[in-house]
Amino acid sequence: MAVEIPKALYSGKIRQTRLGTGPKSVTIGGETSYPFHLFEGEMPNPPKIAMEVWDTPPVDWAEAALEPFKGVTDDPVAWAKKCISDYGAEIVCLQLVSTDPNGLNRGADEAAAVVKKVADAIDVPLIVWGTANHDKDTEVLRKVAEVCQGKNLIIAPVEEGDHKKIGASAIGYRHTVAASTPIDINLCKQLNILLGNLGVPDDLLVMDPTVSGIGYGIEYCYSVMERIRMAGLTQQDEKLQFPIICNISKETWKTKEAKIAEAEDPKMGDARRRGILLEAMSAMCLLVAGANVLVMRHPEAIKLVREMIAELTAK
Amino acid sequence: MPLTGIEIFKLLPKTNCKECGDPTCLAFAMKLAAGKAELTLCKYISEEAKSKLQEAAAPPILPVTIGAGNRVLKVGGETVMFRHEKRFENPPGLAILITDTMPDAEVTARLDKFNNLKYIRVGLTLRPDMVALKSESGDPAKFEALAGKVKQGTDGPIMLISSNPDVLAAGLKACADRNPLLYPVTKENADRMIELAKTSKCPVAVKGASLDELVELTNKLTAAGIKNIVLDSGARTLRRAFEDQVFIRRSALQKKFRPLGFPTIVFPGEMTTDPMKVAVIAATFVAKYGGIIVLSDFYGESLFPLLVERLNIYTDPQRPLATTEGIYEINNPTDGSPVLLTSNFSLTYFIVSGEMENSRVPSWLVVKDTEGLSVMTAWAAGKFVADAIAPFVRKCGIADKVKHHRLTIPGYAAAEAGGLEEELPNWKIEVGPREGSLIPAYLKAWKP
Secondary structure (H helix, E strand, O other): OOOOOOOOOOOOOOOEEEEOOOOOOEEEEOOOOOOOOOOOOOOOEOOEEEEEEEOOOOOOOOHHHHHHHOOOOOOHHHHHHHHHHHHOOOEEEEEOHHHOOOOOOOOHHHHHHHHHHHHHHOOOOEEEEOOOOHHHHHHHHHHHHHHOOOOOOEEEEEOOOOHHHHHHHHHHOOOEEEEEOOOOHHHHHHHHHHHHHHOOOHHHEEEEOOOOOOOOOHHHHHHHHHHHHHHHHHOOOHHHOOOEEEEOHHHHHOOHHHOOOOOOOHHHOOHHHHHHHHHHHHHHHHHHHOOOEEEEOOHHHHHHHHHHHHHHOOO | OOOOHHHHHHHOOOOOOOOOOOOOHHHHHHHHHOOOOOHHHOOOOOHHHHHHHHHHHOOOOOOEEEEEOOEEEEEOOOOOOOHHHOOOOOOOEEEEEEEOOOOHHHHHHHHHHHHHOOEEEOOEEEOOOEEEEEOOOOOHHHHHHHHHHHHHHOOOOEEEEOOOHHHHHHHHHHHHHHOOEEEEEOOOOHHHHHHHHHHHOOOEEEEOOOHHHHHHHHHHHHHOOOOOEEEEOOOOOHHHHHHHHHHHHHHHHHOOOHHHOOOEEEOHHHOOOOHHHHHHHHHHHHHOOOOEEEEOOOOHHHHHHHHHHHHHHOOOOOOOOEOOOEEEEEOOOOOOOOEEEEEOEHHHHHHHHHHHHHHOOOEEEEEEOOOOOOHHHHHHOOOOOHHHHHHHHHHHOHHHOOOOOEEEEOHHHHHHHHHHHHHOOOOEEEEOOOOHHHHHHHHHHOOO
16 A cells, blocks of 8 residues: 655745855745655755854854864854855855944944955855844945945845845845844745835845744744745745744853853753754754755854755655 | 545434424434534434444544553554644654664663653643664573563553564563553564454554555454454555555545555654654654654653744644743842733734843742733733733732832733722832833833
8 A cells, every 4th residue: 555645735946045256156945845844745856054253342142163174263254254164164154243233333334345345355154244223224234235236145134124225235236135024924025025115126036034043932933934835835825935044142142051160060961062052953954944045153063964864855 | 534424324213203302303414514512312222223333433543552551652543634713632652762783771872861851831741752772682581571661660651672573572571551552563563463453452552564455454353353454564665654644634534445444654763863853853753744753762852842842833823822820930030120011812922931041130020811812912802901910910919029010011012001000009009111122222221
């Protein structure tokens, strides 16, 4: 008796987007089924991992996360290059932590100059992530878009409150926009529509549904992402068919569970491996929910997740 | 597949005898369909119709219970492919492997881990669920001794692993009263295993080389009256195991295909020898349909994240997790430390308390019961407003813990500051940040 495998009925596909320019550009999206459901669809571009670089030396990172980047954390260019040469990064994500008005509050010109230096020094796609402060991001990300004209950066986060100005700059200087909404499928769709109306081309738009790690509400973004994929793939919702980007590393490594020493709580086990696993396991959940790009930090977590992607897509 | 009221009506006697308490058979059928009446109320229903109705009422993925007494593991009973469609019901059981060739000290160490690795989170105790005992020597006496030792060493559910029914029977002898899961039933040993399952009434896990073979085996078992079945599709590569999980659940839920309508078991520990990879593979099956997940060993650094992931994924989307109302001490506060107020939505609590800990500033966190709603939602719903907060602040006892009587409320509840000053005349109300990430800076700037 042969078992008949019930197949899902798909009526749509995820859009394909090219990040960056030149020979090292990366194409994401294009899948025609739920994540890794290769028995009934295609995933022409398996999910990619972007390695995180900060534009200012991190002060509160767990030792385990800092160790692989010893000696380069005070130089974003060297840091980005190390990610590519030592850890095989296919995409770099520069987090503009220094621009936070509640922190160092570095100015737009200075921040944009750093972005330009990094962008000029690497040939892989560059994601530039602001601080989600509308006024500051508007200032900084517009300047970034201008000085990096033609590089097809991925500008994030572009939110409803600042989408017009940042979106217009991205269109003008030809960058990709990461539309960011707070864990809500309707707001996600609405912002995609607004950006479309503004003139952002469909192939220069990716979605950031706002993610969190294990223990900090991963179930919310997990389900929102599954609903987004369901709407785009099976309910012909064209405004939800964009690739998904997840900025997960910060969310997992900032938690106390990723930092607490084994000596302090022996049942929590080895702190280094725990941090790596919290990041890798959170990433895994987001992958099966529909992530196309994961922003990650620890080289070992990245290696683990790359192996999982390879095994899930093995012939 | 649940029948509709009309479909049930067709199977009833249609005499409108009213003895069930309903005026007509149709009304009774509607109640049955809604699960508001019991079939036994109808005395005139034919045996044939009865069995049809019972069959139809059975859940598409049968629940299976392993273990006995205080600690049992219930798996299966799932009704949806995606948790947002309703909820996932029974969290996957996490098992640790112990073999009969391990030195005694190792067996004891693993039992200790099984018994002691427990974590408290949002008032719940998170712990692993099962000990999987594997015969590697093939010696029945050795296996029996191991099962006996483990039975003494824990009250948790047990799984017995050997492809030789004689060895399994020996292990079973030592722990039959604990209702262990017997594994594997294969094409080769099926007849003897059916015998063993029937006499012991213990649940069994079936292993097929393919889904087709799996179906043949479960058909054979159900024909013999065995229904406590767990499925192992035999796949030991991540891709195939993942796809099989999807196939099995879809067949059961969408096709109502009974031969695959059982919970599954997966073996990440047999897919790789790297404990880190085992953990990440296990994480995949927590989200995607694993019923039982057998790990090679337990390590705090991977077990804790897995247990929390499981808690998250199996949280009912309609009912947010909430933490207990009360006063929480953070970084050993004194009577001069700041007092912060927040809601009891578990995420809010974790983020706020985590940021407070990160700040290293000794402080008090006062959590008000908002029925699991976040600050903004609770405020909008009238559960986090001055009228509700003030009585709580008065009776929670924080006034006895501090000398200063200054209360910091969340930025999102800033509108309540005035009302609270009126309701709590001897307190000074201060407005804190809107975002958790700004709490450390706020606390560091707070001056007594």
